[in-house]
Amino acid sequence: MPRRSDIESILVIGSGPIVIGQACEFDYSGTQACRVLSAEGYRVVLANSNPATIMTDPDLADATYVEPLEASVLTRVIERERPDAVLATLGGQTGLNLAMELWESGTLTANGVELIGADAAAIATAENRELFKQAMIEIGLEVPRSGTARSLEEARSVVERVGLPVIIRPAYILGGSGAGMAATAEELNEVAAAGLAASPIGEILIEESIAGWKEYELEVMRDDRDNCVVVCSIENVDPMGVHTGDSITVAPAQTLTDVEYQQMRDAAFGVLRRVGVATGGSNVQFAVEPGTGRQVVIEMNPRVSRSSALASKATGFPIAKMAAKLAVGYRLDEIPNDITGVTPASFEPAIDYVVTKIPRWTFEKFPAASETLGPSMQSVGEVMAIGRTFAESLQKGLRSLEQGRLGLNADPAESAYDHLSDRHLLDRARIASPDRIFQLETLLRRGVAVDTLAAATGTDPWFLDQMLSITEGRLELGPVSPESLDRRGWRRVKRLGFSDGQLAHLWDRPEPEVRAIRLAQGIRATFKTVDTCAGEFEAHTPYHYSTYEDTDEVVPGHRPRVVILGSGPNRIGQGIEFDYCCVHASLALRDAGYETVMVNCNPETVSTDYDTSDRLYFEPLTPEDVTNVIEAEKPVGVIVALGGQTPLRLAGLLPPHLILGTSAASIDLAEDRQGWNNLCARLEIPQPAGGVAADLDQARAVTARIGYPALVRPSYVLGGRAMEIVYDDADLAAVMKAVKATAEPGALAREGPLATERPVLIDRFLEDATEVDVDAIRDHRGEVLIGAVMEHVEEAGVHSGDSACSIPPTNLSPPTVAVIEDYTSRIAAALDVRGPLNVQYAVKRSQVFTLEANPRASRTVPFAAKATGVPLAKVAARVMVGATLAELRAEGLLNRPALSDHVAVKEAVLPFDRFPEADAVLGPEMRSTGEVMGIDLTAGLAFVKAQLAAGTRLPAEGTVLLSLANRDKPLAVEAGRILASLGYVIAATAGTAAYLRSHGVVVTQDVVKIGADEPGHHAVDLIEAGQVQMVVNSPKGPGPRADGAHIRAAAGRAGVPLLTTGAAAVAAAKGLRDWKTHRPAVRTIQEYHRGVHANQLRLFGGPNRSDGSGP
Amino acid sequence: MNAATARLVLADGEVFEGEAIGASTVAVTGEVVFTTVMSGYQEVITDPSHAGQIVSFTAPHIGNCGTNPADSQAARPHCRGVIVRDLTRRPSNWRSTETLDGFLRRHGVPGIAGVDTRRLTRHIREEGSMPGAFGTADTAALEAAARSEPGTAGVDLVSQVTTAEPYTVGTGPGRIVAYDLGIKTTMLRRLGELATVTVVPADTSAADALALEPDGVLISNGPGDPTRAGGIIGEIDTLLGAGPVVGICLGHQVMALALGGRTYKMKFGHHGGNVPVQDLRTGAVEITSQNHNFAVEAGSVPGVTETHRCLNDGSLEGFTVHGAAAFAVQYHPEAGPGPHDSHYLFAEMDRLMSTAADPSAR
Ligand SMILES: Nc1ncnc2c1ncn2[C@@H]1O[C@H](COP(=O)(O)OP(=O)(O)O)[C@@H](O)[C@H]1O
Ligand SMILES: Nc1ncnc2c1ncn2[C@@H]1O[C@H](COP(=O)(O)OP(=O)(O)O)[C@@H](O)[C@H]1O
């Protein structure tokens, strides 16, 4: 069937903030969908709360709602826009769940909105594990034995039937959150209770454990003519029991015979047909018993997924784009294959390389969490690597992770397990962890047999033997010298994926020397093409990967080329925001006549869509790999300032004349403590007092000079890694010891080649200061554009990435803002910035201190762009290649910021639900995974929306429990006063209650200390009894698990909104005040950018609304 | 690890470096073709249709699952040699009984590994499949050998692979006579579900075949040039007059020739498990398993309805014969290796046979 003409407008639901289990792959898929639907002439209405996405760029949809992804809000959007259809299969689990909610509540039917892609019945069958299993049995497929339970008793009786060990999963949850294994009755109680609590419908599925079986996924597509294709098969290196999102996976599947593969393929299509996915992409997961080949179906997702993003990048077959086309009526055979141009999309890609995906975790941010991998996903990002063989792609993948590893071995960290006996190490390897791959390598290097390791870990012997070939290669290379290696030897080494860095380590020679000897032997990287067809047809998309073969397929370009270095794997502190900047750079430079060359290794992103840039190189971001690309492309320059810290670190290692924008020397100057201090002194810009220390004595000397509290951190880290606030000498001693300990391999060193000899930085910690972020751009003529001044909600001390902030500033006085803008301009000039600059300030009693400056695009650039309507990243990219702001203004790229009365609030989204052991407090170390934006006509409304979008529904009424540290008590008074006036019941712990009362706030309920002998309820009891609707608790400094930690943990478990700073409490109170007096409204960002006047605020009749409905 | 250096040289002088695997050889020659299948190397290597050919795999890792007694498509491999990027040393699969290397040695099939097979694929894509030679001989000797190799056009390969004597397989209710032009085990298994199958040599006369009173006749797949497939072409007319006839791959080409159509040698053929074919009657697309270097010229066959077309290049993939209970397809509905999308054609054959057997249903 051709394009449907009976529908005109389509609502696309995005996936909201980046969280563990749902990352920027849905920006990639959603962006493709919006582009396709617009190109097909539909009116596209988009809802997504995440401002850092490409899909929420105002030109990607006709109406873009950056509003909370929540049923009541979407209902308003639907009533306002009246779309004909909703496409929910491209917005992850969030989009799917929302569509189901809207369908179940009758909203879709009432508004005449059709669900396209997958209908409600299909979604229900796939998502309800019990229904799904019945359906599978019906079509003759095997599934693990199982049962559902809605209580602990039911859980026990199911286990009597299926037997321990079991895997327990909450119903209706993404990324395996809340899933766990239970091998004993005690574990059963624990995991079942957690699962029941986590499921939005209070239901768990209990299933026979088949941990240790081989795990596979097939990415399949179906059109409405029932044509089905497998786009890609994926095999997990880690067996069943480790979530696929946490597994090293390989495409295509490697250890299935054709007979077994075709059986799986038939089953996958059977699943699709039975579940009833009318059109689009789905993924079906299978397990295979290694000894018998028995196949069982694990689950299917009736939507595009993280794996489909991976499959798209792995094959060149754009699943999301196809899914969007199929949803509006096209058939696979009616859609051309972009890459060949001549063949149709109704085929199955043939792959002539091996793709390896490796997850990246951030356990070091949550020290309390055990680094054990299981059925619940914990990784925050991933890399993908392409090689002609598994060995090559594995080593490329490992060095793409940027965790200090140069490959599988042959680097300083390869000796990390030298102190462990074989038996101890094998015991460690039995338990899945991020380090298992290296543990296995070490055991192989010591001669432990492949079969022993396979039996202990469930890793297929094929993968182990491939790893063994790397290990053997390493052992053979050790004794030889680079000069003695002949051409054939060199070729073999490079084909095993060894980097020059690994060889340099092995031979104890400088890397450039190794490279030179290699090149002299004629061994250089060749680039092959990802073409969907294994070379059978000519490819028209230059999507390349490096390998060591005879010939190269790079075709010389015609226009000047610019290489844009991406940001690598997502991690806390460096995520989608930087990809957004890189994508914008590519778009802007393409428009300006350059040929853009993207280099990145993150399969989730829009930047690694072969459509985004003129050329795409799927490569690790290391000096060697980037140099290979530069040699192949001969660009006029390289952009290092938009991909976060990753490319910035490479700046100094690339030819200086190729660095576009700010010079490597200036980048260094901003990073170098002494240089930066001198610069600030010269400019007479105040900084917090500080100093550097190599040991405890020096540290004491610094604090003696600057006083406590002080902030201590290792130099050259990102995201506030390992930063601590110390209040006295004892704290200082403890922290200094901890910082030194992080120098051990494996711990902090994971962050990358962190020079542990670098000193520790100590600054006076500015208490109760307001933190401010500024994004600016300076051109080579010296004009500075202030993109946005952002006032943080939380005080300085909460990492800028974890705090809420608003544009425009809501409390800063105009003179203070002027000072900030002036400092920013002067810093930009002093650093001779040519491009983006981010400066952070702390304002204390109207005095402005600078905290740091980074001559690169910051995390806040996309938020600032969405809030102001100015395409900052595009402007920055153009400035970096030499345009002036004046020229860009004349050209129309640089527009004036939106003249509107709106306030935009960014809020961070934290992963504490994944790490229940960690205390949910904010500090100078960043721990958020994503962000949302709330936008409205008052700061309060925007704040409440931002909270809602981040998953915190502030209560409309009820009891608010206040328990704050002394320094926050004045803020508690302000918040308490407002909340009491709004009719909330105030409960408080003793100290806070006394303080509030003494300042005239009515406290209705006194809460006693946990474990105290006094009569009355303690906080945890109250929370667990459902008698508290919101908790404000700020930590009283480090220490043992004090009351506060218990209160926060209880709030987390009970799902009660929790605010951990006084400032956030005040913002929430003000927000609720606005919320109660104003009618909720949704508007598009296109409207805001055109200008929305404050007179559009609509008040309720009276000052207080009486219907009791909350946000 | 220290395998002997080997080279592959094509008839046009293109040289590829690698190392010797499988049975040792100084120089082996054949027509070099590439296949894009990602699973089923054992099936490919043992497919009689590859007689006279050296098969290069685009998938880089070959041998991962070893080999097993069940998956071979014939009693022994028929290709002349195997080209791979990487030969698995340690296979892993529950059914594996032998490494691929051991299997190749045992059957005397030489191979070459470590080759930039993508370069080879792209070269054949541009220049067409051509003779080649590989082994441990020097480049000049290999080039000379490659040049003197006749390739497959105009060569009778069927007689090398067809059965010497008739034999019977299968337990299905019907009776099928299968002309063995290079038939595959998987095809016999499929047919055996429908019928008791008598497999006859390619030069069996129609009279002898019909004397077995079959409910249907299958003309199998096989290697090489259909114009050199032998006497079978002259027998088709009689067979068509007597009852249902189904042609597969080479059988499809042979039927087309018998009906007055034309065949031609393709540039590099179709060898893979991912070829989209559209059923022109319904619009449905099936992903097919294919292995052929010759094809039937679309529009050249009188008295047929063209039923299937390749969506990649528009080539003819199937037809039904007017006035006869007969159809033919260019691809492999039996799969092995490859997708099962075309299994419906066996039901189709079954239907033809039961309709023919039951005059009241006509
Ligand atoms: N029955 C089981 N036994 C052991 N491990 C399992 C079982 N079912 C699933 N798993 C593991 O848990 C992971 C998550 O399960 P899955 O059903 O895919 O849920 P989701 O992907 O929705 O979180 C799988 O990737 C697999 O490794
Ligand atoms: N002197 C200080 N006083 C108070 N807070 C500070 C001070 N220095 C840093 N911070 C806090 O620590 C956070 C992280 O510090 P920053 O220098 O920005 O490191 P990063 O490079 O990790 O962003 C800041 O966002 C701020 O909240």
Ligand SMILES: [Mg+2]
């Ligand atoms: Mg899953």
Ligand SMILES: [Mg+2]
């Ligand atoms: Mg910072």
